[in-house]
Amino acid sequence: MESINKINDASSWALWRITEEIGNFFLILDLKKEEIGSYESISNHYKKLEWLASRVVAKYLLEHAGRDYQGISKDEFGKPHLVNQKGTISVSHSYPYVAVIYHHHKDVGIDLEKPRERIFKISKKFLNDKEQAYAAKDTRKLTLLWSAKETLYKLHGRKFVIFKDNLEIEAFKLNSEGFLTGIINLNGKESTYKIKYENRNDYLVSYTVR
Numbered sequence: 001m002e003s004i005n006k007i008n009d010a011s012s013w014a015l016w017r018i019t020e021e022i023g024n025f026f027l028i029l030d031l032k033k034e035e036i037g038s039y040e041s042i043s044n045h046y047k048k049l050e051w052l053a054s055r056v057v058a059k060y061l062l063e064h065a066g067r068d069y070q071g072i073s074k075d076e077f078g079k080p081h082l083v084n085q086k087g088t089i090s091v092s093h094s095y096p097y098v099a100v101i102y103h104h105h106k107d108v109g110i111d112l113e114k115p116r117e118r119i120f121k122i123s124k125k126f127l128n129d130k131e132q133a134y135a136a137k138d139t140r141k142l143t144l145l146w147s148a149k150e151t152l153y154k155l156h157g158r159k160f161v162i163f164k165d166n167l168e169i170e171a172f173k174l175n176s177e178g179f180l181t182g183i184i185n186l187n188g189k190e191s192t193y194k195i196k197y198e199n200r201n202d203y204l205v206s207y208t209v210r
Helices: 022-026 033-040 045-064 119-126 129-135 139-156
Strands: 003-008 011-017 072-074 080-082 088-094 097-103 108-113 167-169 177-186 189-199 204-209
Touching: 003 045, 011 045, 011 108, 011 204, 022 045, 033 045, 045 072, 045 088, 045 097, 080 088, 088 139, 097 108, 097 204, 108 139, 119 129, 119 139, 129 139, 129 167, 139 167, 139 177, 139 189, 139 204
Parallel strands: 088 108
Antiparallel strands: 003 011, 011 097, 072 080, 088 097, 108 204, 167 177, 177 189, 189 204
16 A cells, blocks of 8 residues: 545545555455356456455445445446445546545545656547646646546536536646645536545545535
8 A cells, every 4th residue: 555645624635556466465354256257257467456446445444444345336337335334435436546535425536646648649539628728738637627527527427427527626736745626517607626636656546525
C-alpha cells in the first residue's frame, strides 16, 4: 500500500502500486461466487491484477475505518457498491496503480490517469471551447481535465452524460496538488463540486465527495 489518506472523519482514499503476482491477492481476498465469475471473465492479465488490487485496497480502507469488507458489486450503470455494508466507494486504476475512495454515507468519485501524448487526439471530444483555450497543449493539464471529468461522471453515477456538454472544469493553475471547481449541468440544473487533485511524476489523481 502506497498510502491511506484521511480526507475527514468520514472519508479516506488510498493508492496502491501493484508489484505482487496474482496469487498473492487470493491470500488476502475471500471472493464470493459472483466475484469469481466476474474475475474469470477478464482475459487481460494486467486487468486481472487491477481488478484484484482494487478489492484489496477497498478491504484495507474499510478495515482502516473499522468496517467489515464483504465484497463489491456493480449496478446497472457500472457504479461499484459495497456488499452488505453501509458507505460508498469509487475505484480507478491505470497499471501499475490503483486508487479507491470511501465515505461513510456520501457519494464519491475518484479517477487515476497516467499522462500520455494520445490525450491530444481526443481532447476535442471531451473539452468545451473555453477549456481547450486554457489547457492549450499542456499534456498534464489535458490529462487532469479528463481525470476531473471522469471523477464527476463517477460521482453522478449515471450514464447519458456528455463530457463536453454536461461537465465543466473552471480554469486553474496546475501545481503539485490543489483544488479544481467542477460543474455538472444536466436538465437545466447546475451543481458545483470541489475536486482535489495530486499531480505526481507518473500519475495524476483527482477525487471529490458530494
